[in-house]
Amino acid sequence: MVHFTAEEKSTILSLWGKVNVEEAGGEALGRLLVVYPWTQRFFDSFGNLSSASAIMGNPKVKAHGKKVLTSFGEAVKNMDNLKPAFAKLSELHCDKLHVDPENFKLLGNVMVIILATHFGKEFTPDVQAAWQKLVSGVATALAHKYH
Amino acid sequence: MALSATDRALVRALWKKLGNNVGVYATEALERTFLAFPSTKTYFPHFDLRPGSAQVKAHGQKVADALTLAVDHLDDLPGALSALSDLHARELRVDPANFQLLGQCLLVTLARHFPGDFSPALHASLDKFLSHAISALASKYR
Numbered sequence: 001m002v003h004f005t006a007e008e009k010s011t012i013l014s015l016w017g018k019v020n021v022e023e024a025g026g027e028a029l030g031r032l033l034v035v036y037p038w039t040q041r042f043f044d045s046f047g048n049l050s051s052a053s054a055i056m057g058n059p060k061v062k063a064h065g066k067k068v069l070t071s072f073g074e075a076v077k078n079m080d081n082l083k084p085a086f087a088k089l090s091e092l093h094c095d096k097l098h099v100d101p102e103n104f105k106l107l108g109n110v111m112v113i114i115l116a117t118h119f120g121k122e123f124t125p126d127v128q129a130a131w132q133k134l135v136s137g138v139a140t141a142l143a144h145k146y147h
Numbered sequence: 148m149a150l151s152a153t154d155r156a157l158v159r160a161l162w163k164k165l166g167n168n169v170g171v172y173a174t175e176a177l178e179r180t181f182l183a184f185p186s187t188k189t190y191f192p193h194f195d196l197r198p199g200s201a202q203v204k205a206h207g208q209k210v211a212d213a214l215t216l217a218v219d220h221l222d223d224l225p226g227a228l229s230a231l232s233d234l235h236a237r238e239l240r241v242d243p244a245n246f247q248l249l250g251q252c253l254l255v256t257l258a259r260h261f262p263g264d265f266s267p268a269l270h271a272s273l274d275k276f277l278s279h280a281i282s283a284l285a286s287k288y289r
Contacts, residue, residue, distance in 0.1 A: 031267050034270070035270055035274050052267045056267055112251070113270065116255045116256075116258040117265050123255070125175075125178050125179045125183070128179055128182070129182040132184070132251075
């Protein structure tokens with residue numbers, strides 16, 4: 001189980017409080033689909049994904065991105081219990097969605113990059129380190145129930 | 148997954164913007180790598196890794212020069228990075244997985260300093276470029 005220091009937790013919480021989940025979620029998922037086009041394999045029903053601007057403007061991408069990032073909010077509330085917190089979602093991603101856990105790492109890294117663009121100076125190496133730890137913990141937790 | 152004309156144009160344009168500061172950003176990327184991915188420090192037991200370290204700064208400049216070399220030879224990355232690949236494979240023996248960790252921190256550094264330029268398209272092109280450079284760097288390993 002990944003362990004967060006008090007400082008890491010407060011760093012994460014303080015930044016999370018300033019994140020516009022709807023906007024950032026859409027951006028994160030959009031960028032995942034643009035930068036790693038093979039991830040589009042999970043979204044055949046989403047309509048027009050033919051270009052970067054089509055993807056970033058796609059309403060289904062935005063809506064789903066919001067859903068994903070809202071769920072990520074659970075991670076922020078349960079940093080000491082990531083595996084149990086994501087147990088059900090892990091089963092879902094394995095049994096129903098059939099998502100390779102490698103994708104969780106890709107999305108995590110994209111999220112960190114978006115935070116960097118939004119928070120600039122505030123996104124110091126320490127802050128990044130705490131967030132890399134969190135996205136890595138979430139990726140592991142989401143993969144935990146795979147069989 | 149070859150670099151398209153658009154990828155090359157976007158990467159070159161950004162590099163032009165970085166000007167003489169590539170070393171500054173590469174150093175920041177290294178610092179971020181050591182903090183976010185502590186296992187990478189195992190390759191630098193002989194370094195002072197504290198923030199502001201002159202050794203890290205010097206190494207950042209080396210990394211910057213190599214990246215600039217890569218950007219100047221986008222048409223032949225394996226050729227341009229051949230000597231560096233030999234070095235990393237034979238002498239330094241850095242596990243190639245670490246190049247991706249540095250790559251992530253480089254993207255974060257550039258995104259942080261150039262948020263207005265860091266469109267999804269540039270993000271994609273840069274990621275592709277780094278991925279190719281990493282492949283070239285690992286090409287002589289075995």
